[in-house]
Amino acid sequence: MKKTLTVLGVLVLVVILVVGVGTWLSDRGGEVGTTTGAPSSGQVDQPASCPAYEVIAAPGTWESSADDDPVHPTANPDSLLLNVTNPLQEAYGGDATADGANGGVKVWTLPYPAQFRNINALDEMSYDDSRTEGYNRVSAEMTATYEACPGTKFLLVGFSQGAVLTGDLVTGIGNGDGPVPAENIAGVSLIADGRREDGKGTLVGSADVQGIGAEIALSSVSVLVQPIVPGATMRGPRPQDFGALQDRVNQFCDPADLVCSAPRDVGNALQRANDLIAANGIHAQYSSNGNVVPGETVPQWIVNWARDIIDNGK
Incomplete structure (x- = not known):
């Protein structure tokens, strides 16, 4: 029993390391008025200034960071998603205008704390509070856009903590409880989703992913989690699938990434503990790892996917 608890403690620590990727950043270049049944964006008249698509x-x-510029984010120049947003801004109008519209495409990056309190950083905001603030800010942005531009369609992309909060929001939207109707979501791509689960969304590329999201894997050992990561609730699986958006959600996960592919049970954790520790840098490498999606990196795949949707009016 003592050995089991020790290995579980190690697993928790490793997950902490990979949920936040600061050490390896240099290695990679509530209910809101839902309007179910609203007319499709192709049938909606809206101001000419409205973008046809908004990438969030x-x-x-x-x-x-909470005070970052959502149009020109500079909080972390090595942020993974800059490999998605920068190419899309360049493809659709170059420099963004004041409101973020780029020749029919608005590119908006979530400014939020993005912190994860743990025993080595007790002054940071807790994971629960950081994630909740991020969720609320994305929801508010979508609400504001939808109210002003009901025909705008959204492309949502999230990584790690950002993938968790985006996946939570999309679950609500797909099941009729979100800031916009499901038909306004053109597509979703989640990288290293900590609540990833088989059968929810489409796993792109890595067919040999055997594990599950860390929030699910660790939900039964929360007594070990809280002393190490205060305020980080391992909530288990999302209560629903993505509903109407099930076929519009892409999931990306390296099989060795503990955030989205943690061992399913204690026995497996005991067998794989050494492998897990050795693989703790994988989470930081989606912008350079060409093994998740054959022939290209995950950001490259997402840029091509987004451009196909935008260029073809999907």
């Missing part, structure tokens, strides 16, 4: 990017832990 939710960075991972330590890759954003």
